[in-house]
Amino acid sequence: MKQMRVAPRHTLLTSALLLALAQPVYAQNTTPAPDTAAEPQRRTGAADEARTLDTVVVTGIKGSLTSSMNLKRDAQGVVDGIAAEDIGKFPDTNLAEALQRISGVSIDRSNGEGSRVTVRGVGPDFNLVLLNGRQMPTATGGRAFEFSDLAAESISAVEVYKTSRAATPTGGIGATINIKTARPLDNPGMHANAGIKGIWDGSDDDLPGGLRGSSVTPDASGIFSNTFGDGRFGVSLSANYQKRESGSASAFVASGNGWRPFIDTPLASGEGSGSALPLPGQPGSENITNRPGPNDVYSMPQSLGYSVNSVKRERINSQLTFQWAPTDDLTATLDYTYSQNKIEQMRNDMSVWLNFTPGVSSWTPGSGSSPLTYDERYAGNSDFANGTGKSAVKRENKSVGLNVEWNVTDKFSLNLDYHRSTADSLPDSPYGSSNTLASAGFFRAGNTIDFSRDFPVLTLHLPAGMNAIDPAQMLVTGSVFRNDRQRAEIEQFQASGEYQFQDYSKLNFGVATTDYENRSAFTNVQLDTWGGATSVNDYPDSVWQLQHMGDYFNGVSGSRDPRFTDSFFMFDFDTVRQLAEDAWVKSGKGIRDDYRASFDYSGAQVPGSAANRSVGDSQVREKSSSFYVQWSNTFDWKLPVNVAAGVRYERTKVKAQALQPAPAGIDWVSENEFIIRYSGSEFRKLDGDYKYWLPSLDVSVDLTENMKLRASYGESIGRPNWSSLNPALGVGGQARFDGGGGGAGNPALKPLESRNFDLSYEWYYGESSYLSVGYFRKNIDNFIADQVSRQTPYPDLHTPASGAYWNAAIGAGGCAATDRACIRNYILNTFNGQPGVVRTGTNANGSPTGTISGLPGDPVLTFNITEPVNNRADTLDGWEFNIQHVFGESGFGLAANYTIVNSGLTYDNGRLGTQFAMTGLSDSANVVAFYEKGPWQARAAYNWRDEFLTSLGDGKGANPIYVEAYGQLDMNVSYAVTENLVLSLEGINVTDETMRTRGRNKRQLYSYDQSGPRYMFGVRYKF
Secondary structure, three states: OOOOOOOOOHHHHHHHHHHHOOOOOHHHOOOOOHHHOOOOOOOOOHHHHOOOOOOOOOOHHHHHHHHHHHHHHHOOOOEEEEEHHHHHOOOOOOHHHHHOOOOOEEEEEEOOEEEEEEEOOEOHHHOEEEEOOEEOOOOOOOOOOOHHHOOHHHOOEEEEEOOOOOOOOOOOOOOEEEEEOOOHHHOOOOEEEEEEEEEEEHHHHOOOOOOOOOOEEEEEEEEEEEEEOOOOEEEEEEEEEEEEEEEEEEEEOOOOOOEEEEOOOOOOOOOOOOOOOOOOOOOOHHHEEOOOOOOOOEEEEOEEEEEEEEEEEEEEEEEEEEEEEEEOOEEEEEEEEEEEEEEEEEEEEEEEEOOOOOOOEEEOOOOOEOEEEEEEEEEEEEEEEEEEEEEEEEEEEEEEEEEEEEEOOOOEEEEEEEEEEEEEEEEOOOOOOEEEEEEEEEEEEEEEEEOOOOOOEEEEEOOOOOOOOOHHHEEEEEEEEEEEEEEEEEEEEEEEEEEEOOOOOEEEEEEEEEEEEEEEEEEEEEEOOOOOOOOHHHOOHHHOEEEEHHHHOOOOOOOOOOOOOOEEEEOOHHHHHHHHHHHHHHOOOOOHHHHOOOOOOOOOOOOOOOOEEEEEEEEEEEEEEEEEEEEEEEEEOOOEEEEEEEEEEEEEEEEEEEEEEEEEEEEEEEOOEEEEEEEEEEEEEEEEEEEEEEEEEEEEEEOOOOEEEEEEEEEEEEOOOHHHHOOOEEOOOEEEOOEEEEEEOOOOOOOEEEEEEEEEEEEEEEOOEEEEEEEEEEEEEEEEEEEEEEEOOOOOOEOOOOOHHHHHHHHOOOOOOOOHHHHHHHHHHHHOOOOOEEEEEEOOOOOEEEEEEOOEOEOEOOEEEEEEEEEEEEEEEEEEEEEEEEOOOOOEEEEEEEEEEEEOOOOOOOOOOOOOOOOOOOOEEEEEEEEEEOOEEEEEEEEEEOOEEEEOOOOOOOOOEEEOOEEEEEEEEEEEOOOOEEEEEEEEOOOOOEEEEEOOOOOOEEEEEEOOOEEEEEEEEEO
């Protein structure tokens, strides 16, 4: 492919080339403009369109790959992307599924589809997502963008900027991802097409009847665009509606309960103590095989469960765009983007709660051990828990923006852009956003668990004379009704300009202000009646429907094991919730609202309620201002050398406040119990402030017409997660004589700062073929980890420990300073009736009972507060390998990439204590093979991600959770019946792969999930 290039304006060449490759479907016509992707989109002027190209126009899959290749070739720095024709012709349910085909990009999956992206080992919260160069808010609880909210059909292109540039907004240290939507004036004339797909989700057919949805659900999309008034006015509208009903089956040791780690020689802090595993030579040790050594860490499970899960999703996307170009040099664009995603989930499960008292057991070798077999027997009967859950949330995103582009002269242009965008996540059910109703039958005499395979096998032991689980012994136990609300809002103004000098060098500059507000609130209504809320007589046997869990794991080894006790009772959430509510009120134990979520986020008292109620409301506001300058030029030395050097200044001010329960006093109620008394709520307010100069330098050398060498250096920042900035301070309900404990966020946190180095070689050896290899390194400072410090956050919170009465007991009473029983008895007997002392009686041992409260003048209670701090630095580096090859005119082609990522931030599985390690770090690979000739197109894509660390805690302490290596095969076949009518068949996860998470070793299960394959048959018509 021969091209006439006028240095250094590679951007204009790419824009014109991609315009020549435009496809019949309108959403596929807009293509990336590499030098302006991180800025609001610009319209190509008439002078640019007049540039000469000597090239071959290609379409379809080959055209898509050529577009992506030329974006990479002509970009400043390291940039990869996908044009809409590539996305539209690939079986991707959303943008994340498409992005995973780019080297260095891997994804997290939720409900069987892509949701968030990791780039070069940097997790989702530290990759910045833009829409047409504008920063988008997120209502996910973190900064990670939820890609499943967006339909691929409404997007024209996606660009991934892996190297830092002065013009790019800050926030992404892995990458900045720019999502671009189409513009009508870029595609003159009228364009319209519509399509519909039927989605058959195999996982839904595997669910029990009570959870099963429709066998086939719709996915409809349409695009309309037109220009008029001699091409001066343009309007476009795109819309998508998708309904999906899917399911999954899971086996799990719930991360909220987790695995408790032990060691026979506990740490000085006490961590690892409390093991009931007999030591060698003790009674019971003869039942242990391969017992862990005295210095080995070993873990026991708190629970084991199995569930069947139903997900019903209804997603709407739309965008409306108006453009007006009164002259060739001035273009105004007004756009509105909307997305809504309603998600309803239902669950039925069975589980057993374990006591860390194994009888017969065998263990994996070495430190970080866990049981291969694990058996517990009980003196009395324990509960066999059967539960149900129901959650419903609505996520809504709105964005309105105005952009004005003005070519002031042939050499000088300006761009002004303003947008206001919101993201909301709200409850979508009268019962709350997330609800759990537990039931149980108390007929479990013990259980044996086999963890030796990927799927755990539970054997339930029933009492003597009982051969099957009994519905007559079932009743509701505990319950949790929760509401969560998230709201994020961004108001952003950006102004940028470009001036071209006579020597073809140019200067880019800009200023911006961003006001980002994030609010997170919750209410929680919980009944801890785990021994039974009322009576088994309150529930007819007919509500408990016998099912077999093994029926819902399709072809999973172990699910049909004859040892697997898979019988459990399913029940309808609404029916049993109402029965439980009626029985609760009838018993006089509480009120009806104890079985409903609260929509009052203020924490007001609820008369008559017996439930444990808690609320939280955190608001964080970031106001950032920035400016940048960048100079670029091409030097015609022995080899053409392209240079771009710039700097960006960024300042951010953080203001945060949180509503939290207000401690009112300390009451000493028994020898070792100092209760924190609360009264009402209060706001806690904290601030933060930081500023950075962020330089960048990109150099590329054209070794030959088809070979390019690049080197880049840049500095970038990744802002702390919202939860880390939450100023709420929680100190719990109980302290000790020597203080209390608690946790808080830290709005004064600094962002992660990364110094990024890139070096790459690219060889474009054919019209649509190339290979490249790149090395990257990131030196990252200000990693965030928890730290404990001694604080007195409540100056009016006084403790009786070491107070006036306490000291009198030691002095006049003669009590030892460590004899709290003596001190307490003396105070109650001597000072009863005086301020803060109330004696209520005498216990069975003859000791006085009552309450001793802290008074003004007594010591202020100190707390060990755990909060996030910036406390370390480390490095990650890696390699990216890409090859793309088209086999002449045969119609066959191949694209493949492999990414290697390394870091010193790894977890030591054989050690206790707090550790710091980078989550999301993994190698990844992608292979895409395609055929395109005549009316037929076919593509098969295999995506693989190696094992990675996903969490540093499981509810039982600082325990690692890993996602095991996962690979997935997707396929697509389409046939053009006519020039306007195309039929397609797509398959997602056609080999029905399963996902598994584990702990310190391969046998330490956290979850085993089967989501099943998904197929779509579609018809698209161009008008």
